[in-house]
Amino acid sequence: MILNDRKIKILEAIINDYVATAEPIGSRTIAKKYNLGISSATIRNEMSDLEELGLIVQPHTSAGRVPSDKGYRLYVDHLMHSRELTGAETKALKELVNQNLNHIDYLMKQTAKVLSMLTRYTTVVTEPKGREIKVKHIQLVPVDERSVVCVVVTDNKVIKNHVISCRLAPDMDELNRISAMFNMLLKQCDIMTLDEKSLDAITEKFGGYKELAADIAEAVKRTVEEEEDVQFYASGVNNILDFPEFSDVGKARSFFQAFEEKKMLITLFGQNPSGTPGKIQIVIGGENNMEELKDCSIVRANYKYGNNTYGTIGVIGPTRMNYSQTVSLLNAIVKSINNVIKASEDEDNGG
Amino acid sequence: MILNDRKIKILEAIINDYVATAEPIGSRTIAKKYNLGISSATIRNEMSDLEELGLIVQPHTSAGRVPSDKGYRLYVDHLMHSRELTGAETKALKELVNQNLNHIDYLMKQTAKVLSMLTRYTTVVTEPKGREIKVKHIQLVPVDERSVVCVVVTDNKVIKNHVISCRLAPDMDELNRISAMFNMLLKQCDIMTLDEKSLDAITEKFGGYKELAADIAEAVKRTVEEEEDVQFYASGVNNILDFPEFSDVGKARSFFQAFEEKKMLITLFGQNPSGTPGKIQIVIGGENNMEELKDCSIVRANYKYGNNTYGTIGVIGPTRMNYSQTVSLLNAIVKSINNVIKASEDEDNGG
DNA sequence: GTTAGCACTCATCTCTCGTGAGTGCTAACT
DNA sequence: AGTTAGCACTCACGAGAGATGAGTGCTAAC
Numbered sequence: 001m002i003l004n005d006r007k008i009k010i011l012e013a014i015i016n017d018y019v020a021t022a023e024p025i026g027s028r029t030i031a032k033k034y035n036l037g038i039s040s041a042t043i044r045n046e047m048s049d050l051e052e053l054g055l056i057v058q059p060h061t062s063a064g065r066v067p068s069d070k071g072y073r074l075y076v077d078h079l080m081h082s083r084e085l086t087g088a089e090t091k092a093l094k095e096l097v098n099q100n101l102n103h104i105d106y107l108m109k110q111t112a113k114v115l116s117m118l119t120r121y122t123t124v125v126t127e128p129k130g131r132e133i134k135v136k137h138i139q140l141v142p143v144d145e146r147s148v149v150c151v152v153v154t155d156n157k158v159i160k161n162h163v164i165s166c167r168l169a170p171d172m173d174e175l176n177r178i179s180a181m182f183n184m185l186l187k188q189c190d191i192m193t194l195d196e197k198s199l200d201a202i203t204e205k206f207g208g209y210k211e212l213a214a215d216i217a218e219a220v221k222r223t224v225e226e227e228e229d230v231q232f233y234a235s236g237v238n239n240i241l242d243f244p245e246f247s248d249v250g251k252a253r254s255f256f257q258a259f260e261e262k263k264m265l266i267t268l269f270g271q272n273p274s275g276t277p278g279k280i281q282i283v284i285g286g287e288n289n290m291e292e293l294k295d296c297s298i299v300r301a302n303y304k305y306g307n308n309t310y311g312t313i314g315v316i317g318p319t320r321m322n323y324s325q326t327v328s329l330l331n332a333i334v335k336s337i338n339n340v341i342k343a344s345e346d347e348d349n350g351g
Numbered sequence: 352m353i354l355n356d357r358k359i360k361i362l363e364a365i366i367n368d369y370v371a372t373a374e375p376i377g378s379r380t381i382a383k384k385y386n387l388g389i390s391s392a393t394i395r396n397e398m399s400d401l402e403e404l405g406l407i408v409q410p411h412t413s414a415g416r417v418p419s420d421k422g423y424r425l426y427v428d429h430l431m432h433s434r435e436l437t438g439a440e441t442k443a444l445k446e447l448v449n450q451n452l453n454h455i456d457y458l459m460k461q462t463a464k465v466l467s468m469l470t471r472y473t474t475v476v477t478e479p480k481g482r483e484i485k486v487k488h489i490q491l492v493p494v495d496e497r498s499v500v501c502v503v504v505t506d507n508k509v510i511k512n513h514v515i516s517c518r519l520a521p522d523m524d525e526l527n528r529i530s531a532m533f534n535m536l537l538k539q540c541d542i543m544t545l546d547e548k549s550l551d552a553i554t555e556k557f558g559g560y561k562e563l564a565a566d567i568a569e570a571v572k573r574t575v576e577e578e579e580d581v582q583f584y585a586s587g588v589n590n591i592l593d594f595p596e597f598s599d600v601g602k603a604r605s606f607f608q609a610f611e612e613k614k615m616l617i618t619l620f621g622q623n624p625s626g627t628p629g630k631i632q633i634v635i636g637g638e639n640n641m642e643e644l645k646d647c648s649i650v651r652a653n654y655k656y657g658n659n660t661y662g663t664i665g666v667i668g669p670t671r672m673n674y675s676q677t678v679s680l681l682n683a684i685v686k687s688i689n690n691v692i693k694a695s696e697d698e699d700n701g702g
Numbered sequence: 703g704t705t706a707g708c709a710c711t712c713a714t715c716t717c718t719c720g721t722g723a724g725t726g727c728t729a730a731c732t
Numbered sequence: 733a734g735t736t737a738g739c740a741c742t743c744a745c746g747a748g749a750g751a752t753g754a755g756t757g758c759t760a761a762c
Contacts, residue, residue, distance in 0.1 A: 026724050041736050044725065062724050062743040103514040139492040141502050141510075149510050151492050151502050159492075159500050159512050163454040172534075176527050183523075238607045241600055249598050256589045377755050392705050395756065413712040413755050 003053065008079065009036055010046050011055055015067045015075050019320050022244050024064030069285035069319065072297070076282050076323050083328045089118055090332075097336045104128070104157055104305075107337065108233045111313065115333055116236025119326055121317030122259075124269045127231040128156060128305030135191065135220050138182055140175040148175060150216055152223040156309055160226065162219035166212050178209055182216055191220055232265055245295055245318045258292040268298055269314045277304040278334055280327050285319040295319050299326045301334045305341055313337075354404065359430065360387055361397050362406055366418045366426050370671050373595050375415030420636040420670065423648070427633050427674050434679045440469055441683075448687045455479065455508055455656075458688065459584045462664065466684055467587025470677055472668030473610075475620045478582040479507060479656030486542065486571050489533050491526040499526060501567055503574040507660055511577065513570035517563055529560055533567055542571055581621055585610065596646055596669045609643040619649055620665045628655040629685055631678050636670040646670050650677045652685045656692055664688075 013034045017025045027047055031040040047065055050056045055071035058064075067075070085093075096114045099106075108125045116123035137153040148169050150162045170178065185191075185202060199217055206213040237259060246252045258264050268288060283298040299321070300314030313334060315326050364385045368376045378398055382391040398416055401407045406422035409415075418426070436444075447465045450457075459476045467474035488504040499520050501513045521529065536542070536553060550568060557564040588610060597603045609615050619639060634649040650672070651665030664685060666677050 024724090028724075039736055040724095041738090042734085045735085048726075058725085060743065062722095062741085064724065103512075137493055139490060139502070141490040141504060142488055143504050143508055143510070147508075149502070149504065151490070151500070151512070153492060153494050153500065157494055157498075159494070159514070161454075161502070161510050161512065163510070172531070180523070238604070238611075241604045241607070247600050249592055249600060249603065252600060252603070253589070253592045256592070260589075375755090379755075390705055391755095392707090393703085396704085399757075409756085411712065413710085413753095415755060 006036070006038070007046050007050055009034075010043060011050055011067070011071060011075070012079055014047075014050075014056055014065055015071065018066050019322055022320055024059055024066050026064035029064070067320075069287060072284045072319065072323070073287075076284070076327075080324050080327070082331070083324045085328060085332055089329060092118055093332055093336050096333075097340050103159070107340065108311070109235075111333060111337060112233045112235035115313065115315060115329065116239060118329055119315055119317070119322075120236070120239050120242065121315045121321065121326065122237050122239055123235045124265065124312075124314045124316065125233045125235075126269055126312045127158070127227075127233075128303075128309045128311035129228065129230055133224050133227045135186055135224060138179060138186070138216065138220060140179045140216070142169055142172055142175060145169055148212075150219040152220055154223065154227060156227070156306055158223075158227055160223045162222060164212065164215045164219060166215070170209065170212070178206070178212065178216075181206065182213070186220075191217060191224075230262075230266055230270055232262075232269065234259065240317075243318045243320075245320070251295075254292045255296070258290065264290060264293075268293075268316070269300060269312050277302045277310060278331075278338065280330055282323065282327075297321045297323075299323065299330055301330055303334050303338050303341070357387070357389070358397050358401055360385070361394060362401055362418070362422060362426070363430055365398075365401075365407055365416055366422065369417050370673055373671055375410055375417050377415035380415070418671075420638060423635045423670065423674070424638075427635070427678075431675050431678070433682070434675045436679060436683055440680060443469055444683055444687055447684075448691050454510070458691065459662070460586075462684060462688060463584045463586035466664065466666060466680065467590060469680055470666055470668070470673075471587070471590050471593065472666045472672065472677065473588050473590055474586045475616065475663075475665045475667065476584045476586075477620055477663045478509070478578075478584075479654075479660045479662035480579065480581060484575050484578045486537055486575060489530060489537070489567065489571060491530045491567070493520055493523055493526060496520055499563075501570040503571055505574065505578060507578070507657055509574075509578055511574045513573060515563065515566045515570060517566070521560065521563070529557065529563065529567075532557065533564070537571075542568060581613075581617055583613075583616055583620065591668070594669045594671075596671070602646075605643045606647070609641065615641060615644075619644075619667070620651060620663050628653045628661060629682075629689065631681055633674065633678075648672045648674075650674065650681055652681055654685050654689055654692070 010030060013030050013036075014025050017029070017033070027040040027043040030036070030043050031038070036043070047056065050071075051058065051065065054068055055074060056065040057068045059066060092114055096110055099110060104127065108127060112123045112125040115125075134155040135152055136155050139151045139153075141149045141151060143149050143163065146167070146169060147163055147165050150164055152160045152162065154160075169175075199214075203210050203213040203217065237256065240246050240255055241252055246255060267290075268283070278301060280299060280301045283300075285297060286294045288294075288296075288298065293316075295318060296316050297319045298314055298316050300312055302310045302312050305311055313330060315330060317326070361381060364381050364387075365376050368380070368384070378391040378394040381387070381394050382389070387394070398407065401422075402409065402416065405419055406425060407416040408419045410417060443465055447461055450461060455478065459478060463474045463476040466476075485506040486503055487506050490502045490504075492500045492502060494500050494514065497518070497520060498514055498516050501515055503511045503513065505511075520526075542550075550565075554561050554564040554568065588607065591597050591606055592603055597606060618641075619634070629652060631650060631652045634651075636648060637645045639645075639647075639649065644667075646669060647667050648670045649665055649667050651663055653661045653663050656662055664681060666681060668677070
């Protein structure tokens, strides 16, 4: 059976209507609302064909039709045209990049917030990660007589604090001296690849502060491990409650529960190595293999951050999602933050 | 009408049963389940009296009775006996304090997590705050050519990072010099009380780094402001969905929405100056004046952290809450973390 | 003061039936 | 051959009618 122009028009009508109303659409509704110049009976015949093609389904015998996952797939792959951003949307994006987002954490958080606000779906942003993270610099800072904080700065500009307890904290000058020694060490070797013995040999050099040195090494290692572990920011998780698909508390609960599982988040939003940065990827309904999320779709894109370092921005909402709006917004936002990041990198290199 | 022993027994039976089942309790149920040695008819008469006293209410004519806010109030004030902790509970608390919680942030987060896990209610912990926060120490750390991070350590041991952008970041030695100068300055005067002009005069001294100095001052001020603003950790917010009281999505939604409003959180969980640390406070149902939370109760306590510095731990759940368990757990947890904090303070002073 | 008995209330469940949206099929029309 | 009007059929949904049962209040007797 051939998918002619008229069938496509009808499929589009069904998708548009269903996205807006969440109600199955009947042939008469299409005949009345969309002036296709054909009667409801003809539309019925065409709908029967569309169902045979697996593009739409009937929830029950005497109901209208709703798009199937396959129908949405056809739509997003071939029929959907990108939408212009509205004034409000453009304005919100401008405000986002104009904020002084000099810390990657804030940039991620704000991005998630803005995107979830504009789409009314749930947004997840992952911190940019690559395979090899290097520690650029550490600095010890006094806290009190019994503890110092070790500030670790990585080459992807993440800054982490680790409090270290010690019997008697060295004074500031001493801390600066130790920090400097450690920074020298960091330049010479990759602390992550050192085994216990070599590490012991090195901390030996620190003489009186052997224990402290070991703790610092530990803090540095932990930072790298934490960094190589993916970090998520989610925003608008509760928005899901606004959709009739989740008006059943059990469903909402299982959505939230799925969201608390990191493994699931990594599968859905962890960076996809094969994905070219900027390219939008769409996962529709059951295409993700998670029972709890079979009525959800994910729209996501990687953004580039430094060499071989990617983060992901993703939007998750009901399968009945406004794909065209979501894709347009995600496109725009990825472009924006790529520019912000690029600008800051150029500054680094040019300055 | 006098509240005799028998009436009290009946009230307790109603509360216990209702907390467990969330169903209105009838006279026959009480007669069968609790061997009070009286018939259902007598219980009916007593229940009629209890209703007249405003301690229980009838949802509708032919239903059993449920405790009123006033009934719960009487219960928690006079009838409730503290419950022994179970083995699992004791174990979880021990694990909490045994973790190396050397950073106040982690301690708060873990506390919230453990308490929400044990109670299955929502837990909110506020960072310890006092009126006057002093900045003890700052340290500049290089990030890249165009930015440095300013690490601020306050006297309540909170550590905050602020990224500062500058045209050309000074090298490490220079940063250490500037940090040292600033730390001197911090000892001499309270940076928060300085007006624009005096601040200008001081940053003048920094010569070439006037701009940077101003940014540092800004970062320090921001830290103090952020610190004086209350910070919350919530855990188990989704637990509310497990209660039939919130099986209506609308209700759940409005609970979540209320929870996103900081003002509300401050009212409910912000430290209560009049509350003695360790003393448990209970707010039942409509006693908080928030329409969205009129079916919720709050159990909270302040814990002491340093001089005149208090944080709050609070549990929020349905009015039909297991008060006795919650109070016992909260008591134990407040004691535990007070001990942890005390130990670390003693170390400070003794070491 | 306590209790058995009884009439009464009312939420809840089930069943039925009417309604209406929607379909599929067929026959007639273009 | 494609299109359309017509019609029988399906089925979710809502309203209404009982039936059920948990629970109450009242009264009279113990």
